[in-house]
Amino acid sequence: MRIVVCIKQILDPETIKVSRSLQAIDERTARRIMNPPDRWALDTALRFKDEDPSLEVIAMSAGRSEAEDILREALALGCDRAILLSDPYIVNARAAGLAMVLAAAIKRLRNVQLVMTGYKALDTGSGTLGPRLAIELGGWPLLMNADQVRLESGGYVSGLQNADEKFYASTYPLPCVVTVLETPKHPRYPHGAEIMNAYRLRSVEVWSTAALGLDPATLPAPTTSRQMRLPPPREFGVIIEGSPQEAARNLIATLKARRII
Amino acid sequence: MDLSFLEQLLGPTVEEEEGYRNIWVVAIAWEPHLRECDLQVLGKARDLASSLGAYVNALLIGEGASEELARELIAYGADRVCWGAGYPTGPSLMEFVQQRKPEILLFADAAGGRKMAPRLAQRMKTALVTHAVDVSINPEERALVAAVPIYNGIAYRVVECKVNPQIATIQPGVFPVPERDPWRSGEVEEVELEWKPQPPLMPVEPPHYYIPLEKADIVITGGRGMRDAGWHLLEELAAAFARKYPQKAVAVAGTRGAVDEGWIDRKHMVDITGHRVAPTLYIACGVRGTFQHFAGCEKARCIVAINHNPDAPIFKHADFGIVGKVEEVIPALIEALDS
Numbered sequence: 001m002r003i004v005v006c007i008k009q010i011l012d013p014e015t016i017k018v019s020r021s022l023q024a025i026d027e028r029t030a031r032r033i034m035n036p037p038d039r040w041a042l043d044t045a046l047r048f049k050d051e052d053p054s055l056e057v058i059a060m061s062a063g064r065s066e067a068e069d070i071l072r073e074a075l076a077l078g079c080d081r082a083i084l085l086s087d088p089y090i091v092n093a094r095a096a097g098l099a100m101v102l103a104a105a106i107k108r109l110r111n112v113q114l115v116m117t118g119y120k121a122l123d124t125g126s127g128t129l130g131p132r133l134a135i136e137l138g139g140w141p142l143l144m145n146a147d148q149v150r151l152e153s154g155g156y157v158s159g160l161q162n163a164d165e166k167f168y169a170s171t172y173p174l175p176c177v178v179t180v181l182e183t184p185k186h187p188r189y190p191h192g193a194e195i196m197n198a199y200r201l202r203s204v205e206v207w208s209t210a211a212l213g214l215d216p217a218t219l220p221a222p223t224t225s226r227q228m229r230l231p232p233p234r235e236f237g238v239i240i241e242g243s244p245q246e247a248a249r250n251l252i253a254t255l256k257a258r259r260i261i
Numbered sequence: 262m263d264l265s266f267l268e269q270l271l272g273p274t275v276e277e278e279e280g281y282r283n284i285w286v287v288a289i290a291w292e293p294h295l296r297e298c299d300l301q302v303l304g305k306a307r308d309l310a311s312s313l314g315a316y317v318n319a320l321l322i323g324e325g326a327s328e329e330l331a332r333e334l335i336a337y338g339a340d341r342v343c344w345g346a347g348y349p350t351g352p353s354l355m356e357f358v359q360q361r362k363p364e365i366l367l368f369a370d371a372a373g374g375r376k377m378a379p380r381l382a383q384r385m386k387t388a389l390v391t392h393a394v395d396v397s398i399n400p401e402e403r404a405l406v407a408a409v410p411i412y413n414g415i416a417y418r419v420v421e422c423k424v425n426p427q428i429a430t431i432q433p434g435v436f437p438v439p440e441r442d443p444w445r446s447g448e449v450e451e452v453e454l455e456w457k458p459q460p461p462l463m464p465v466e467p468p469h470y471y472i473p474l475e476k477a478d479i480v481i482t483g484g485r486g487m488r489d490a491g492w493h494l495l496e497e498l499a500a501a502f503a504r505k506y507p508q509k510a511v512a513v514a515g516t517r518g519a520v521d522e523g524w525i526d527r528k529h530m531v532d533i534t535g536h537r538v539a540p541t542l543y544i545a546c547g548v549r550g551t552f553q554h555f556a557g558c559e560k561a562r563c564i565v566a567i568n569h570n571p572d573a574p575i576f577k578h579a580d581f582g583i584v585g586k587v588e589e590v591i592p593a594l595i596e597a598l599d600s
């Protein structure tokens with residue numbers, strides 16, 4: 001049985017700079033990293049593989065050629081294969097088109113029983129790729145925003161779904177799409193030597209839309225992105241003067257007067 | 262009779278323009294009551310409708326749906342409500358949408374809509390705008406224009422929908438619940454969709470580490486500046502708030518720096534990649550205030566900063582600041598609370 005984990009390369013939110021005067025995000029100094037939530041999805045799949053080495057875990061990413069780096073990292077972590085879907089259509093595609101391309105690649109792999117994604121991409125993401133894939137794959141069940149995901153005997157996957165801050169125990173039959181929540185448990189990171197090996201000894205397969213038998217002309221058109229806007233800076237900012245005791249008393253009194261406490 | 266005067270008065274009719282018309286809101290009643298988030302969406306739909314000259318319709322579904330709740334939606338601003346008690350299958354929901362041809366279709370970004378909206382959008386091969394925090398209409402294009410947070414809220418991207426139906430999910434809590442007007446009139450129609458058999462819902466205890474920081478009324482966050490004071494002071498301050506205001510939920514959190522120092526677990530981290538909190542009161546102690554951190558707490562109603570460096574960026578974000586050492590100011594705060 002095969003498990004596909006969809007991973008995305010994003011700009012590290014920690015390294016991008018915000019320019020208020022330009023009302024823009026300055027990406028020049030930004031690093032490209034694996035979308036953090038996707039690490040938990042990979043980790044979950046690799047845990048299944050630890051328990052059952054016959055499982056084949058395949059990392060897949062759609063995007064620019066630079067995304068090869070995160071796929072190498074996935075190989076270093078222990079994935080069996082890594083596939084990069086890349087061509088001019090894919091680089092500009094929006095969710096509806098991406099889901100079609102990813103689903104076509106997953107179908108081409110055959111015997112994929114489980115597709116895992118992060119619960120959302122931290123850049124422009126919205127957590128919709130998983131549900132979209134579920135439809136594109138032919139209406140697979142969807143275990144969404146799940147924690148403690150387990151493969152159950154008899155061809156089921158179970159987990160706790162978080163919905164509106166509550167958790168529900170759910171079990172779905174395979175094949176299934178699972179979107180994985182981040183949890184405090186640290187996901188695995190590769191060792192340096194494994195990363196070097198992934199570059200020296202392993203290869204990332206690159207597939208294009210055409211190779212998947214899709215015609216970009218028939219794929220969905222994107223929404224147009226108009227502009228960026230930065231949140232307004234917060235208004236006031238009063239420094240409360242005085243000795244620590246005076247300032248503390250003043251602060252508490254002010255908070256009470258403003259009905260904040 | 263010359264009707265052109267009347268037409269001018271009413272503006273161009275929206276009927277038959279490509280067949281897509283009116284704004285629809287999908288409301289879900291798991292239980293026999295309406296959800297606040299759906300009413301917020303309905304209220305916003307009402308605002309948008311006037312700039313489009315459109316009606317506001319609602320589809321009310323869920324096991325708790327009833328004619329009575331459908332009438333409630335009318336009181337809150339819907340012109341027509343289609344309702345059915347159950348949860349529709351994807352194909353039947355799509356068929357409904359294809360028949361009724363909404364120009365704009367809105368969901369609350371909450372349980373139900375989160376799963377339903379992207380799957381519907383994919384079936385129809387259309388775009389979907391998710392967790393919009395601001396929406397308006399571009400009247401020339403009759404297009405929904407929405408602001409959506411990117412990079413976890415560092416900035417917003419403004420997108421304009423191109424294809425009908427224009428589907429969006431709206432972030433709960435950004436728009437007010439509209440006034441209820443029991444005298445409003447409108448039509449109620451029971452619809453028969455194909456309902457899907459629901460597996461029983463099994464609510465479970467949240468995992469042990471799951472602390473809904475998001476739910477706290479008061480969040481006290483420490484940064485690297487807590488080194489000399491000691492982390493325990495934050496716990497004591499939290500305890501003082503809890504003593505004084507037992508009805509409020511108080512939580513202690515840390516910045517990435519504090520987590521890296523090992524003072525607090527990552528699960529309590531407020532940061533762009535950690536928790537994003539929206540308490541009434543947020544007290545940042547010994548926190549420098551990077552924008553990554555600010556992205557995690559900007560929704561707080563009131564931000565208080567305590568830092569000994571008057572130039573610390575946190576003061577730019579704070580509503581109230583105290584320039585001083587945490588080891589002196591926090592005990593003074595505890596005293597002020599206890600007195």
Ligand SMILES: Cc1cc2nc3c(=O)[nH]c(=O)nc-3n(C[C@H](O)[C@H](O)[C@H](O)COP(=O)(O)OP(=O)(O)OC[C@H]3O[C@@H](n4cnc5c(N)ncnc54)[C@H](O)[C@@H]3O)c2cc1C
Nearest residue numbers: 141142163164171172173291324348372376458459460462
């Ligand atoms: C606070 C809250 C309250 C809620 N209350 C309700 C409620 O009262 N009623 C309600 O219906 N929903 C409720 N929900 C929603 C519920 O959790 C689902 O999200 C919702 O029912 C949508 O289902 P779905 O989209 O997951 O269905 P899908 O994911 O499309 O369903 C998957 C399909 O797989 C099938 N399936 C699942 N497990 C198995 C199995 N082991 N073997 C064979 N087939 C299987 C199911 O029958 C189903 O047809 C609530 C959610 C929240 C957050």
Ligand SMILES: Nc1ncnc2c1ncn2[C@@H]1O[C@H](COP(=O)(O)O)[C@@H](O)[C@H]1O
Nearest residue numbers: 006062117118120121125126127128129
């Ligand atoms: N271009 C992509 N390639 C592979 N996986 C992706 C891509 N975009 C999104 N994903 C996956 O889908 C999840 C949700 O993304 P999103 O819907 O964009 O928030 C991410 O956490 C990834 O696991």
